[in-house]
Amino acid sequence: xxxxxxxxxxxxxxxxxxxxxxxxxxxxxxxxxxxxxxxxxxxxxxxxxxxxxxxxxxxxxxxxxxxxxxxxxxxxxxxxxxxxxxxxxxxxxxxxxxxxxxxxxxxxxxxxxxxxxxxxxxxxxxxxxxxxxxxxxxxxxxxxxxxxxxxxxxxxxxxxxxxx
Numbered sequence: 001x002x003x004x005x006x007x008x009x010x011x012x013x014x015x016x017x018x019x020x021x022x023x024x025x026x027x028x029x030x031x032x033x034x035x036x037x038x039x040x041x042x043x044x045x046x047x048x049x050x051x052x053x054x055x056x057x058x059x060x061x062x063x064x065x066x067x068x069x070x071x072x073x074x075x076x077x078x079x080x081x082x083x084x085x086x087x088x089x090x091x092x093x094x095x096x097x098x099x100x101x102x103x104x105x106x107x108x109x110x111x112x113x114x115x116x117x118x119x120x121x122x123x124x125x126x127x128x129x130x131x132x133x134x135x136x137x138x139x140x141x142x143x144x145x146x147x148x149x150x151x152x153x154x155x156x157x158x159x160x161x162x163x164x
Contacts (some may be wrong), residue, residue: 019153024088025054026101026109027069034096034109035065038089040152041131042074044074050138051123055131061091063132067125073108078149081163084111085147085150088112106139116143 020040029035035058044052052074061094065071067077077085088095100112110117127133128150 010014016154019151019158020154022085022150022157024077024084024114025056025066025072025113026075026111026122027066028103028107028109029065030068033093034101035062035069036088036095036109037062037066039074042076045135051134051135052120052138053074053082055128055133058132059107063134063163064093067122067134069122071106071108071119071121071139072120073104073110073116074120074136075111075112076118078113078115078145079148079157081111081113081122081150081155085157103139113145114142115145115147115149119135123128 001097023039023042024036025039026036026153035039037056039054039056041055044053044055045053054074082101087097087099096109096124101109102112104110104119108119109159118136118141119139120137123135123137125132125134151158
């Protein structure tokens with residue numbers, strides 16, 4: 001069997017043709033400060049048990065904080081929440097400056113005006129190349145508003161447009 005070499009730039013360009021939803025994964029770190037990361041790889045995994053998953057980069061500085069918490073909340077972003085994504089996606093410890101959130105009964109940050117929140121217990125973490133495949137067992141979930149979701153496509157944020 002021969003190994004194929006794939007150019008990283010081509011890989012990103014081709015896979016960037018596939019739009020993804022945008023979520024912010026949150027938890028409280030060891031000092032009870034909010035930690036968060038923007039993900040475009042969120043997916044449902046299983047109905048029984050109820051599992052969801054996402055793929056954080058191994059170089060992420062936010063993922064270890066969330067992993068150590070042992071549970072997390074997936075906040076589904078609306079197309080009007082680009083400012084939240086840009087804040088949470090920034091480097092450093094000021095990600096939540098200006099970001100409104102409340103703490104759930106599971107002590108997880110739920111971002112104000114997110115379309116849905118899915119609270120999870122960490123189920124498993126599996127190595128997947130230069131990323132981790134993280135699965136969470138759903139503890140509680142709620143749709144909070146019925147608006148246009150945020151999408152990420154070809155390096156840009158956007159929304160959904162129905163084809164008639």
